[in-house]
Amino acid sequence: xxxxxxxxxxxDAARSAQIEKGAYAPNAFNSILFPGPFPDPKSxxxxxATELAKQLRENPSTRWFKVVDTDLDPTEDNxxxxxxxxxxxxxxxxxxxxxxxxxxxxxxxACEALFGGLYRxxxxxxxxxxxxxxxxxxxxxxxxxxxxxxMLVMWGVEEAKKLGMPAFLESSEEGHSLYLSxxxxxxxxxxxx
Numbered sequence: 001x002x003x004x005x006x007x008x009x010x011x012d013a014a015r016s017a018q019i020e021k022g023a024y025a026p027n028a029f030n031s032i033l034f035p036g037p038f039p040d041p042k043s044x045x046x047x048x049a050t051e052l053a054k055q056l057r058e059n060p061s062t063r064w065f066k067v068v069d070t071d072l073d074p075t076e077d078n079x080x081x082x083x084x085x086x087x088x089x090x091x092x093x094x095x096x097x098x099x100x101x102x103x104x105x106x107x108x109x110a111c112e113a114l115f116g117g118l119y120r121x122x123x124x125x126x127x128x129x130x131x132x133x134x135x136x137x138x139x140x141x142x143x144x145x146x147x148x149x150x151m152l153v154m155w156g157v158e159e160a161k162k163l164g165m166p167a168f169l170e171s172s173e174e175g176h177s178l179y180l181s182x183x184x185x186x187x188x189x190x191x192x193x
Contacts, residue, residue, distance in 0.1 A: 002071065005151045008064035008084060010053045015078035016066075016138070017048035023138040027172065033114065038105035047103075052086075059097075061089040065155055067139075067148035083139040083148035087156040092130035097122075117190045118170045125187060126168060132160040134169035149175070153182045 008016070024030050038047075056062050067083035074080050088097065099119045102111045126133070134156055139149045160167035168187075171179050 002069070003067050003082070003146065003148055003151060004070055005155060006066055006068060008066040008081075010056060012064065012066055012078060012081060012084065013049040013053040013056075014046050015081045016052055016064075016084040016136075017046055019081070019084055019140045020048065020136070020138045022141050023144075026141075027174070029114070032107060033110050034106055036105045055086070059088065061091075061094065062135075063087045063089065063156075065152055067151050069143065082143040082146075083152055084136065085134065085152035085155070086136035087159075088133045088135050089159075090126075090129075090131055090133065092128055097133075114190075121188050121190060122168075122170075126166070130163075130165045132156045132165060132167040134167065137169075137175065149178050150182060153178065157182055 056064060063086070065085045065087070066081045068080045069082050070080070072080040072082075090097075100111075100115050102108045102115075122133070134153065137149060137152055139152075156167050167184075169179060169184065170190075171184075
């Protein structure tokens with residue numbers, strides 16, 4: 001089952017959101033951070049996909065990548081795409097990324113505690129420095145542990161090496177061993193209680 005790394009486009013946003021939802025569904029924090037209720041989507045509208053596409057359009061330093069399994073038949077919903085990553089490049093002149101905002105269905109206090117804490121650590125270590133940031137990485141649960149995640153991570157690691165820049169990410173417990181195997185090390189820890 002050959003896996004291929006490709007540039008992802010706005011057309012991949014809906015499948016990315018679908019993979020993200022499946023990948024994080026088993027995480028106990030998910031029901032605390034995003035308990036709902038969520039607004040009724042307009043017919044066929046995917047709010048997360050819309051949000052992702054907006055990030056890509058509005059941030060010229062954002063790079064999207066996907067891994068496709070070439071043995072899977074292409075489908076209307078892009079089912080052959082099994083993994084997705086968003087790398088953000090900052091040359092140091094842009095200033096820090098804006099903090100995340102939280103919409104309907106989110107537990108704002110819990111989201112601020114987790115994501116706000118991560119944002120503050122990001123500022124502490126990389127505020128005005130050139131860097132690559134792995135902002136998103138998710139792999140379809142049916143295809144995890146096949147190498148797609150590593151392919152997506154290593155793209156940014158290699159680009160950062162070429163440019164002599166640091167790369168960083170924030171890790172869940174589930175992804176920590178993957179990141180260590182790709183050469184990352186812990187520089188700070190945010191404990192969640």
